[in-house]
Amino acid sequence: MSSTSGADREPVRVLVVDDQELFRRGLVALLASEPGIEVIGEATNGIEGTERAAASAPDVVLLDVRMPKQTGLEACVAIKEAVPSANIIMLTVSDEEADLYDAVKAGAMGYLLKDSSIDQVAQAIRVVADGQSLISPSMAVKLMEEFKQMSRPDRSPVPGPKLTDRELEVLGLVAKGLNNREIAKRLFISENTVKNHVRNILEKLQAHSRMEAVMYAVRQKLLNVD
Structure with a gap:
């Protein structure tokens, strides 16, 4: 039995923060059927996400990069300050290298594009909850190229x-x-x-x-x- 299966450990508690209601609600519904994952809340912007994270101390926060009132990158920093134990995955349509680098510097441990499958998102949640990093394969290639330049x-x-x-x-x-x-x-x-x-x-x-x-x-x- 996998170490991430439900009987072995407490479920990973997840907060979903995204201003696009259709995407957010759809993601929450899909994650509800994933074993070992429990969605404990959702928020529509970074400020609300930070408040809810501080109140509920989630294991993992799925955070959109571009949101009104407070960007996902700003929220990433704020959430890490409020709940240092929270592991953050940026989930976004942006495949810009600059957003990826800024997310990593802000403390994000995962970076997935919104065209990822629900299986990929669920796996990322489990991996990041275990303290590891995960980046979309296409973005990982770009990151390696930047490392080579650096x-x-x-x-x-x-x-x-x-x-x-x-x-x-x-x-x-x-x-x-x-x-x-x-x-x-x-x-x-x-x-x-x-x-x-x-x-x-x-x-x-x-x-x-x-x-x-x-x-x-x-x-x-x-x-x-x-």
Whole structure:
């Protein structure tokens, strides 16, 4: 039985924040039939979403990028401040690289396009609730291209926190989109050991998420992505 199946653990508590009522209601209805996922509320804008997150402390928040009154990126920062334990997935029509980078820097752990299937959204919720990052495949490709540009040889290194060789190895695999289980298999170590390495990396780099850690490490020349 999968570790994410309903009998093994408490359901993942989800808050859906989107100003498009038809999309929001449809998503809530579809998620209601997903095992191990419980929608505990919905909101129509970032301000309302932040208030509801603060009141209900959801495990995962699905957050649209472009909304009135307060953007999803602004709400992402506000929700992380109000509920540090909340894991945020940006769910959007935007495939602009700038929105993806800003979302990662704001603390989002997932970034999905709205044309994703309900199975992809549900899987992202489970993965992100487990402390891992997930980005739409098409956006992950764009992110890797940006990493390559950021790690150009002509960029000068900037002194920063020192990661161990193993931590750099783990972070390099995170940058390639591997999850904890895949990294453990690749490096012949346990999944718990991978989680410990990731936790140490986030502490050293003072990063909110795995992808933010990758962006920082590449920018500071701690990690070379080829």
